[in-house]
Amino acid sequence: MLKGFKDSISKIFSNRKVDQETLDEFEELLIKSDIDLGTAEEIIKKLGLKRFGESFSPENVQNALEEIISEILTPCEKKINYSDSESPLVLMFMGVNGSGKTTTIAKIANNFIQENKKVLLVAADTFRAAASEQLEEWSKKIDADILKGEEGSDPASVVFKSVEESKLKEYGAIIIDTAGRLHTRNDLMDQLGKINRVLNKTNENFPHETIITIDATTGQNAVKQVEEFNKYARISGIILTKFDTSASGGTLISIAEKIKLPILGVGNGEKISDYYEFNAKIFSKSIFESSN
Ligand SMILES: Nc1nc2c(ncn2[C@@H]2O[C@H](COP(=O)(O)OP(=O)(O)O)[C@@H](O)[C@H]2O)c(=O)[nH]1
C-alpha cells in the first residue's frame, strides 16, 4: 500500500504536460514510497512518460505503472513447494527482531495443519525464554507440536534434535524459528550459517526454504537487511510482513528490482489468517486499490 499513491499521481499529472518538474515530483513520490533512487529512475525510464502525448491522463500513467511494477515483481513469484513424497518439508525462518518471524510461522503452520499435515515447530531462539513461549502459545492455538531448546543452549543442536524427532514421529513439516538478530552482529549471523549446515548434513535437501521476514515499514534499510542475511544463510524466499500497517509496498519493489530473490508471501495482519501467497499482479494492483 503506497498510501495516497493514486491521489498523488492524479495531483502530479493533472492538467499538466510532462515536463522536468512533473518528472521530479513523480520521482520524489516514488522515493517517499520507499522505492530506492535507482529503482525509481528505472521505473521512470520504463514508463517513458513522454510517449503518452495526447492521450495523457493520470489513469494512463497509473495503468502503465501498475504494469511496470508487475513486470518487476513477476520473476520473483515463488510458492512453497509442499510435496508429500519428500517428507518432511523443512523451513527455516530468520530476520531481525520484531520482523514477524514467529507470527508468520504460526500462519504458515496453520495452513499446513488445515491441509492435514503434521507440523513440528522448533523454537531455536534459545536466547530469550519469552521467544519460545510466544511460539508455544501459537502451537497450542493451532494444535501443532513444538520442540524447545533450553535457554542458552546451542540453537543448532535443537534443530538437529528436531530432525531426529521427525524420523520417529513422521512430521510433514518442520518449521524453525530462530532468534531475531541484527545483521551487524557477526557472531549471531554466523550461527544462522551453522544451523543451515547442520540441517544440510542430516539431509542435503534441508532446509528446503531459508526464509527471511521483512517488515514492510522498514523502508530503504530492507535491501541492506536482505543482502546481509543472504551472506550468512542463502535466502530462498522473502516474506513481507505488516503490509497492512505500511505506507510502503515500495520496499518489496526495491528488493525485487535490486536483489531479484524469490518472494513467497505477504503478511497483512496479526491474525492467523492474515497471510497470502505472493502474486505479482495482485500485489501491483493492491498498491493502487488500497490507497486512500
Ligand atoms: N499488523 C501486523 N502485525 C504483525 C504482522 N506480522 C507480525 N505482526 C506483529 O509484529 C510483532 C512482532 O512479530 P513477531 O512475530 O513476534 O516478530 P519476530 O520477533 O520476528 O518473531 C507482533 O506484535 C506481531 O503481532 C502483520 O502482518 N501485520
Ligand SMILES: [Mg+2]
Ligand atoms: Mg519471535
